[in-house]
Amino acid sequence: MTDETSTGSGLILAIESSCDETAAAVVERGSHTLSSVVASQIAIHSRYGGVVPELASREHLRNIVPVVRAALDRAGCTLSNLDAIAVTSGPGLAGALLVGISYAKALAYATGKPLLAVNHIEGHIHAVLLEQRQLSATAAADSISQPMPLPALALVVSGGHTHLYLTRQQGSPRDGGWTYQNVGRTVDDAAGEAFDKVAKLLGLGYPGGPWIDGLAPHGNSKAVAFAFAQVKAKLHRPGQRAAMPRFLFSFSGIKTAVLRYVEVHDLQSSIRARHGALAEITSPLLSDVLPLCDAQTLDLIASFQRAVVGDLKRKTFLAAEVLGAHSILVSGGVAANQELRTRFTAEAAKRGMPVAFPSLALSTDNAAMIAAAAWPKLLAGDFAPANLSADPSLALGR
Amino acid sequence: MAETTELKVYQFESASSAETIQVGRELTKLLEPPKFLILKGNLGTGKTTLVKGIAQALDAADPDEVTSPTFTLIHEYEGSRNDKPVLLYHLDLYRLEGERQLETLGLDDISSPDSIVLVEWGDKFKSVLKRSNGEIHIEAAGGDTRKITVTLK
Numbered sequence: 229m230t231d232e233t234s235t236g237s238g239l240i241l242a243i244e245s246s247c248d249e250t251a252a253a254v255v256e257r258g259s260h261t262l263s264s265v266v267a268s269q270i271a272i273h274s275r276y277g278g279v280v281p282e283l284a285s286r287e288h289l290r291n292i293v294p295v296v297r298a299a300l301d302r303a304g305c306t307l308s309n310l311d312a313i314a315v316t317s318g319p320g321l322a323g324a325l326l327v328g329i330s331y332a333k334a335l336a337y338a339t340g341k342p343l344l345a346v347n348h349i350e351g352h353i354h355a356v357l358l359e360q361r362q363l364s365a366t367a368a369a370d371s372i373s374q375p376m377p378l379p380a381l382a383l384v385v386s387g388g389h390t391h392l393y394l395t396r397q398q399g400s401p402r403d404g405g406w407t408y409q410n411v412g413r414t415v416d417d418a419a420g421e422a423f424d425k426v427a428k429l430l431g432l433g434y435p436g437g438p439w440i441d442g443l444a445p446h447g448n449s450k451a452v453a454f455a456f457a458q459v460k461a462k463l464h465r466p467g468q469r470a471a472m473p474r475f476l477f478s479f480s481g482i483k484t485a486v487l488r489y490v491e492v493h494d495l496q497s498s499i500r501a502r503h504g505a506l507a508e509i510t511s512p513l514l515s516d517v518l519p520l521c522d523a524q525t526l527d528l529i530a531s532f533q534r535a536v537v538g539d540l541k542r543k544t545f546l547a548a549e550v551l552g553a554h555s556i557l558v559s560g561g562v563a564a565n566q567e568l569r570t571r572f573t574a575e576a577a578k579r580g581m582p583v584a585f586p587s588l589a590l591s592t593d594n595a596a597m598i599a600a601a602a603w604p605k606l607l608a609g610d611f612a613p614a615n616l617s618a619d620p621s622l623a624l625g626r
Numbered sequence: 627m628a629e630t631t632e633l634k635v636y637q638f639e640s641a642s643s644a645e646t647i648q649v650g651r652e653l654t655k656l657l658e659p660p661k662f663l664i665l666k667g668n669l670g671t672g673k674t675t676l677v678k679g680i681a682q683a684l685d686a687a688d689p690d691e692v693t694s695p696t697f698t699l700i701h702e703y704e705g706s707r708n709d710k711p712v713l714l715y716h717l718d719l720y721r722l723e724g725e726r727q728l729e730t731l732g733l734d735d736i737s738s739p740d741s742i743v744l745v746e747w748g749d750k751f752k753s754v755l756k757r758s759n760g761e762i763h764i765e766a767a768g769g770d771t772r773k774i775t776v777t778l779k
Contacts, residue, residue: 321699414693480694
């Protein structure tokens, strides 16, 4: 409804606190990042081996005021310059989400600016779009035009998600709202979780996804054959859901297959030795880990990664083809995996279909992606209700 | 620890993940709420798979909808048992350290009279063990075979 002229500065301040990062950013018209500040809590959490809800909430409380202030300062603006305030409302840890939501609501109330609620997953999809828009803006003058042909198939793949969304823009590229149709998901473990758990099974510690990524090129990826059971979507309860996801992933079986391989090939003692040796090193590097892995283990790691990436690639491109998508967007932590990037890029080139990944800074949690996703909502007048609360299991699309 | 209550032990066997779901459906008959059970078993033995069967038996979720709670910590499903509403909770405490961090999960709130709570890695915490009124233990018994033992206080 609202056109560009009726908005003021086009500036949105976004706040993100759904998991382990407190982040704030100021983005102009969903396409130009003026500031993006992330107060990394990684150092606090690593001692505990993961995100801990209580610590996360407490750290968000400590960080939120300085992080928002830094975002405004670096953008060279004040609260009064803003057109709106955006915040992640879910999914995530309830206590962590509430810190961001409460602060954003208070800012919106105090300044009289509209409040916009953004789904964290939607943010990850817009991280890719934001970056593509910035890349194309340097090449072409029109920064509003859509650099990725739509509809796009978005693969959101992380420790908590393995989801496919058919992503469309309704109306004109200038002010159209975005819609997301969930067309695929995992039926058991997320892909990132499979990486982490296999790393743990092999004595590499947890989380261990990046170890697998680093070690895989040193093994023979064709040494161990892993097969994926093809999961068929079942309509158990007709009428309950309008559209069932059609592309289902399953990463629990391959975890069990790795376990079987370890048992059959008597790898337990070498795993124990590796685990023990790594426990002695405070911040092990790949060069510390590599000599602790025998050829058989490296082959297993390479074969596992090849199988998981192959399955993600096959189903994503099949879904894109079946659903008539014109481009592929990959986001989430696993989007950083090197083999995934290489093989998705090669397959996309073969099919003549554009594929985009976020840079490392935007593949992890940040607030610039929340501001980018909030911009079309502001244009569409899609404001958050006054009683906005945290929704830890907020779903995206249908 | 002079707990002299008689324990009831039930055993099941499974030769595949499909059978593990079947066992989950079957053992749901034993789970008269309230239940707060430790769900034990090594990585890859089929803990989430068993919960798929339990959720299905309670008409709380399709097996495909039950996913691992490792990252999200708590999954909640609404179902029914003998025409009475039941809340099924599936927790994974693997990533938590120390009793104090448990508090934010609100175990008091979810331990309601109409709940079945299944806690992976629950034996890491004394307070969780004390709260439990039994356990489900999945053990690998060679190849894909699993021995599933339900122990109720």
